[in-house]
Amino acid sequence: MLGTGVGALVGLLVVALVVVPVSFGVAARADVKARRLSGSRGSDANVGRSVADVAGRCDRWRQLATRAWLICGGASLIAVVVVGVLICVG
Structure with a gap:
């Protein structure tokens, strides 16, 4: 019975350790994109994009981040x- 719980904890740990770097990468990229968009609002208006469109895209990137x-x-x-629990159990 104890082995099943430990196996589930190890599985949860593996999933968490995969999610951390993936979400970190997405967050960092979305932050960079939002900062670039917020810095280029004036120049994009001259290219033909409306300021509201750029602001909306910037907000979406910030929400994603x-x-x-x-x-x-x-x-x-x-x-x-999970690591703490595994240390206590093991």
Whole structure:
């Protein structure tokens, strides 16, 4: 019975350790994209894009970055808790 619980914890740990770098990469890329868009609002208006369109795209990238950072933090927290439990059990 104990082996099944430990196996599930190890599986959860593996999933969390895969989610952390993936969500970190997505969050970092979305942050860079949002900063580039926010810095180029004036120049994009001259190219033919409306300021509202650029602002909307910037907001969407910021929302994606926020979600990805939250997922990264949550997965990191889960990994730390699972490692702590495995240390206590083992």
